[in-house]
Amino acid sequence: MPEMLFYEKPVPLSNITHADWKLDRSELRYEFADKINSVVLAGIEFVEASKDYPIVFAKAGEEDVPVALLGLRATGNLYLDAKGHWLPDHYVPAFVRRYPFVLADGPGPEPVVCIDEAYSGFSQTQGEPLFENGETQPILTKAMEFLGEFQRQFDRTKRFVSVLKANDLMTEVSATVKDENAAETHLKGLMVVDEKKL
Numbered sequence: 001m002p003e004m005l006f007y008e009k010p011v012p013l014s015n016i017t018h019a020d021w022k023l024d025r026s027e028l029r030y031e032f033a034d035k036i037n038s039v040v041l042a043g044i045e046f047v048e049a050s051k052d053y054p055i056v057f058a059k060a061g062e063e064d065v066p067v068a069l070l071g072l073r074a075t076g077n078l079y080l081d082a083k084g085h086w087l088p089d090h091y092v093p094a095f096v097r098r099y100p101f102v103l104a105d106g107p108g109p110e111p112v113v114c115i116d117e118a119y120s121g122f123s124q125t126q127g128e129p130l131f132e133n134g135e136t137q138p139i140l141t142k143a144m145e146f147l148g149e150f151q152r153q154f155d156r157t158k159r160f161v162s163v164l165k166a167n168d169l170m171t172e173v174s175a176t177v178k179d180e181n182a183a184e185t186h187l188k189g190l191m192v193v194d195e196k197k198l
Contacts, residue, residue, distance in 0.1 A: 006033055
């Protein structure tokens with residue numbers, strides 16, 4: 001999974017280094033996601049996400065992963081307005097909602113919670129504290145729970161995709177799309193579930 005898709009400065013979270021850091025979520029803005037054209041989905045999101053986005057399977061390293069298409073060009077998210085807000089009444093994928101937190105491989109068997117230190121919502125003056133006297137505070141506890149649940153659901157999704165592939169239930173598709181200026185975009189290398197084989 002492309003974990004660090006829009007993370008500029010990911011570092012392990014520390015109750016020492018980030019002891020006085022606060023997170024301000026008073027205005028949810030997603031400008032960090034303005035250059036992406038797709039985002040990974042967990043299977044549990046398919047029903048809600050499919051109301052707003054085409055869902056296909058794309059290569060992420062060695063894996064085929066389900067993604068919501070957010071744009072047709074190599075870069076560009078069509079679901080953000082000029083101020084960085086997600087379009088109203090559109091599902092915001094969990095992969096995006098977990099930002100600025102992320103799980104990463106650590107030296108041991110357990111993943112490490114990381115943050116994007118470049119995120120503008122972090123400060124030492126405004127927002128809710130991540131730690132107090134070295135102890136995790138509610139905003140961080142919720143974020144960590146969300147990360148854990150997203151990872152569990154994504155692991156289930158990987159098993160689901162493995163079953164689809166093992167039973168030859170996926171097929172490659174390509175498409176040519178024209179925008180309002182008649183400029184063509186060619187989509188290739190995407191996979192979908194082969195409905196005829198189901």
